[in-house]
Amino acid sequence: MRSFLICMTMLSKTFAYALRAVTYVAVHSKEGKKVNLEQLSEGIDVPQPFLGKIMQDLVRQGVLKSMKGPGGGFWTDEFSLKLPAFEILNATDGYAVLTSCLMGKKNCNSSLPCPLHAEYALCRDTLFDALRNTRISDLAQKVEAKEIFLAEDN
Amino acid sequence: MRSFLICMTMLSKTFAYALRAVTYVAVHSKEGKKVNLEQLSEGIDVPQPFLGKIMQDLVRQGVLKSMKGPGGGFWTDEFSLKLPAFEILNATDGYAVLTSCLMGKKNCNSSLPCPLHAEYALCRDTLFDALRNTRISDLAQKVEAKEIFLAEDN
């Protein structure tokens, strides 16, 4: 009866889970292994049924590959590995969050800005650039290089 | 029967509403006027009952002053005007969101970082700095200077 409501990020938990999941799968794909849901769920410490839904989306959006049946599971091919992390956001939350106004103004832009427009644009762009410039293969490589684990506690 | 579920920001709608509300009140306080809920709700285009709750919090946390009764309402005193916008975040969402990990790692730090730690830290810090360096009086001044309106559509 454990609770999974722990983290509190500016973006959704779904996206955080998806980032961890894709990274985990990518690391194992480089070793030529497929990953199944049970293993993944334990490896990144995310509840299996919910993770299943997220994985479905990621496959549907072409971020990951999957196969059913014995020996099946999820993996990244060459195409996936080259995708920017931005595509993970796109497949989960959508990218609208990166074009929004901090103060909730509908038409906030540089010619009619809210009082925090310039500052927040800078913040958003920093994240946007990071998600565009970081490929899935980079995520995997960083995990390998630093021996970081993807479970929340590690 | 209108819907208010429109904006989609990285932080909460509550925070977006609070920013608009405090700014609106500050502008009017500079003209020596108190603002009541009804006027405020129309001025910034936020549903009155929900806004009422947010205002309660802001007053309780010392960001705004209020008075009941005829001629009552909300206002900012000299103390309020000097507060950084960060205090508005603190009074609504709390600031934990500015110390979180994008990938949901519990202990994410520079010595054991997630693969996006450095990049996301930059993003968070940009926002953090903006919220610390912008005072409530600055928000009001920008609205006055640029003749911006605080309703979503404007």
Added chain:
DNA sequence: CGAATAAAAGATAATAATATCTTTTTATAT
């Protein structure tokens, strides 16, 4: 083929965020 494995899909449940409604308290003015 039939049994077993694993993802996909569909349906339901719990929690948090957002929104509304009603009653109470406090202040003002007559």
Added chain:
DNA sequence: ATATAAAAAGATATTATTATCTTTTATTCG
């Protein structure tokens, strides 16, 4: 003092997000 105005407080409703459970479909292997 009484009526009125306005915030505070409390209770309830709606919607979105997160989480779970069950059934179906695809694949492999004996």
